[in-house]
Amino acid sequence: MMWTAFLATWRAMLADKGALTLLFAGGVLYSFFYPLPYTREVVQRVPVAVVDQDRSSMSRQMTRFAMAHPALQVVAVTPELPAAQDLLWRGDVMGVLIIPEGLQTDVLAGRAAQAQVAGNGLYLMLNKVALNGLAEVVGTVSAGIELKRLAAATPSSYQAADQRSPIAFDAVPLFNVKEGYGAYVVPGVATLIVQQTLLIGMTMLFGTWYQRKTFPLPRRRTMGGYAGMLLAFASVVFLNCCYFFGFVFWFQDYPRGGNFGGMVLLLALFSLTEAAFGMLLAMLFRTRERGTQLMIATSMPVLFLAGLTWPVSSMPALLQALRWLLPSTAGIQGFVALNQMGASLHDIRHEVAGLLVLLAACLVLGWRRWRVA
Structure with a gap:
């Protein structure tokens, strides 16, 4: 049966x-x-804008680094903050990097300098990629400045790199390898x-x-x-x-x-x-x-x-x-x-x-x- x-x-x-x-x-x-x-697994080429109010060599370097970042696509560079805000509100960009006036002057004088990033929280994945990408751009430029300062006080660039990062960190994904x-x-x-x-x-x-x-x-x-x-x-x-x-x-x-x-x-x-x-x-x-x-x-x-x-x-x-x-x-x-x-x-x-x-x-x-x- x-x-x-x-x-x-x-x-x-x-x-x-x-x-x-x-x-x-x-x-x-x-x-x-x-x-x-x-199918593409990770989000890439998220549109962002750069508000360059400093117009210095350092701000231009940040802009170039943002253009070279694989997760970002710089669609606008402007000195006007309202213009970038309009792009953000219309959904034309998912993130904004704001480089304030006097940034390079503060860095050269040894004072604390800040750059700001803003994103569109409506789209969680795009917002995360845009903010992380822009933060990496600022962090890379900041690390380069710190390495130059250390190199000036140490015999070689290798020692400067070791002093800045005495503990090496290597992230290896085990299960979700991509x-x-x-x-x-x-x-x-x-x-x-x-x-x-x-x-x-x-x-x-x-x-x-x-x-x-x-x-x-x-x-x-x-x-x-x-x-x-x-x-x-x-x-x-x-x-x-x-x-x-x-x-x-x-x-x-x-x-x-x-x-x-x-x-x-x-x-x-x-x-x-x-x-x-x-x-x-x-x-x-x-x-x-x-x-x-x-x-x-x-x-x-x-x-x-x-x-x-x-x-x-x-x-x-x-x-x-x-x-x-x-x-x-x-x-x-x-x-x-x-x-x-x-x-x-x-x-x-x-x-x-x-x-x-x-x-x-x-x-x-x-x-x-x-x-x-």
Whole structure:
């Protein structure tokens, strides 16, 4: 009975064009279109303006350094602050470097000198790149001045450099080697895509079966029928995850393959949990459209609850507990740790325990619902 139910479920999925599109084609489409905005990984050539009120050789050097910075694109150089403010308000530039009058005079006299940077906080990523880039420009010019002063008091430029930076600092990114946004967010969102497309497809299938009274299993209340349908939907999750973790991450060149064996074991557990959760949820819907509306509306909250883009410590205590009721919470954290960071199964023992408890609960509740559905 179990394998009969398994095959019957697969035939029903393949016969429903809408569900088939969501269960399989949806993931393929998402895998190419979702990472598309992040293909360049890091933000570059952010437009900025320079307000040069000093008009000295030092201010011109700062302007040249800003023009040479790979993250910046100087679109305007003006001595008038209101002109730069207008550019900032209109959105033509994302940052402004303000070089006040008398800057070079103060530096040559040994007095404290300041240059100011301003940004547009409406666009967080662009604002961060613009402010950091302009700050690096000011810091580079300042470091050059300091090195010249030290060189005048030391026998060589090497000793001057050593005196300025006695402790060498070398930043080496370990996991997100490109330090890009795509490699940070897409591996986690891939798990959410698999979950949401599966749940939408399953609620569509169950809603149609209930509406038309065309349930694919003649004796749907048996344990074998429940187990067969569970394995059928779990195989869909397994195939979609293999596609994302195997092909998409390779094609998009995201960090991958940290702990292959552990990932396969977690994938098997996640697939069963997702299928059991989906069946329990789908048996609550009697119409085809209701599940789609709910899944679309909850996709972003589910992503935030997973702790990928929002720190868990900043969530209310109640949400920190309730988020474990979703398979995506443990799935996203576990797969990112195993596949991107090379963690061991012991390192993700909390995620494994969460999936096991959720699987057991969904099986008990799902079986009870199945018998009376």
